[in-house]
Amino acid sequence: MGVTWDDLQEGAAAPRREFGPLTRTDFVRYQGASGDFNPIHHDEEFAKSAGYPSVFSVGMLQAGILGCYCTDWLGAENVRRFAVQFREQVWPGDHLACEATVRRRYEEDGERRVDLELIVTRQESGGAAIKGEATFAVS
Amino acid sequence: MVDKSKVGLTDQPATMPLERGKIREFAKACQSADPAYVDDATPPVPPTFLTTVNFWMGSGTSPLAQLDIDLRRLLHGGQEYVFHGPPPHAGTDLTFQTRVDKIYEKEGKRGGTMTFVETVTEFRDPEGRLVAEARSTAIETGQAPTKGS
Numbered sequence: 604m605g606v607t608w609d610d611l612q613e614g615a616a617a618p619r620r621e622f623g624p625l626t627r628t629d630f631v632r633y634q635g636a637s638g639d640f641n642p643i644h645h646d647e648e649f650a651k652s653a654g655y656p657s658v659f660s661v662g663m664l665q666a667g668i669l670g671c672y673c674t675d676w677l678g679a680e681n682v683r684r685f686a687v688q689f690r691e692q693v694w695p696g697d698h699l700a701c702e703a704t705v706r707r708r709y710e711e712d713g714e715r716r717v718d719l720e721l722i723v724t725r726q727e728s729g730g731a732a733i734k735g736e737a738t739f740a741v742s
Numbered sequence: 743m744v745d746k747s748k749v750g751l752t753d754q755p756a757t758m759p760l761e762r763g764k765i766r767e768f769a770k771a772c773q774s775a776d777p778a779y780v781d782d783a784t785p786p787v788p789p790t791f792l793t794t795v796n797f798w799m800g801s802g803t804s805p806l807a808q809l810d811i812d813l814r815r816l817l818h819g820g821q822e823y824v825f826h827g828p829p830p831h832a833g834t835d836l837t838f839q840t841r842v843d844k845i846y847e848k849e850g851k852r853g854g855t856m857t858f859v860e861t862v863t864e865f866r867d868p869e870g871r872l873v874a875e876a877r878s879t880a881i882e883t884g885q886a887p888t889k890g891s
Contacts, residue, residue: 622773629771636764636771638797641813653814662818663793664772670789671774679778682829685789686822737789740828 606677608708608741611717615705617676621726622668623698625660630695633664660693665732669723672701677739683716684738690731698726703737714740744809744845744857744882751805752841758798760787762832768794786829790821792876795838795863805842806861811882819858819879830873836865843877854884 630644639661642649650658666687674682693699700723707718721735762785769779769788779785796806830836844860858881865874 633771636768637794639793640797641816643813649814663790663821666821667768667772667788667790671769671772671776671779674778674789675774675776679776679786679788680828682789682823682825683827684822684824686820688820689818 606741608715611705611708611741613705613708617672617701617703619700619702620672621698621700623726624696625664625693625699627658627695630658630660630664633661633667637661637663637667639663657695659695660697662687662689662693662733665693665699665723666735668699669701669721669733669735670737673703673719673721673737673739676703677717677741681740681742682737683714683740685735686737687721687733687735689733691725691728693725693732694727696727697732699732700724700726708741715742716740744811744859746845748805748809748842749845750842751808752839753805755837755839756799757835757837758795760830760832760834760836764794765791765832784832786831789823789829792823792836792863792865792874793821795836795865795876805840806859806878806880809842809859811859811880815883817881817883819881820877821879822877824875826872826874830865830867835868836873837868838863838865850883856884857882 644658644661670685703719703721705717706720717739719737723733725732765785766780768791840861840863843862846858848856850856861878863876867873
């Protein structure tokens with residue numbers, strides 16, 4: 604993993620990563636993996652009947668991408684909290700960028716921990732698709 | 743409309759086995775290639791994996807499914823997972839139970855009155871230890887929102 608406690612000063616950031624373009628196949632693959640078969644994410648007619656221009660991504664897909672981006676950085680065993688708020692919807696063809704920044708470092712429950720500020724940005728609008736927070740233990 | 747009398751509604755506890763194949767499939771769908779998820783024989787769950795519990799029991803059994811939310815107007819507002827220690831691993835049977843914690847309304851900018859429903863699911867290991875909690879915020883919009891709302 605290679606990231607140490609000394610590396611994780613307040614303001615330290617994970618390497619930014621880009622994902623996409625997201626496809627309908629990515630949505631369906633996530634729906635199969637999660638078991639969430641809300642048709643609004645894969646049934647074009649259903650989405651249009653609800654007033655949307657097309658199907659759109661599952662919020663939990665971009666949340667899952669963000670979660671794994673964090674564990675790829677600080678370790679799968681070390682997540683203690685992960686929270687997201689969904690902002691802009693994500694559409695077929697969108698490109699996303701994930702970023703994580705250390706906002707606090709401390710000891711709690713016998714562990715060294717960092718709190719992270721998280722954002723997923725839609726490259727098409729420049730706006731946030733997700734804003735989030737996480738807590739990780741650091742060995 | 744959401745039935746506000748359903749605050750406090752709790753479903754029956756049920757048990758979900760954490761399976762290696764599902765964890766691998768989920769991690770790949772989330773575009774992770776971390777060997778911890780795809781190669782380990784007993785991988786930990788990714789941060790958002792416990793969302794799959796909503797569908798373990800099939801549709802219509804969670805308290806949320808009893809609130810008569812219109813799928814065409816349903817948005818997912820937010821989601822939180824708290825782990826009381828390292829995340830659980832494949833091979834663990836987790837018992838879970840969901841309750842409707844809060845129902846409230848806000849005026850939306852474009853979608854009319856929005857109804858927020860927060861549910862909390864607790865996950866316990868076979869020894870009864872609380873290993874994780876999930877808080878989910880569902881939003882029923884007044885009308886289908888336009889792009890970007």
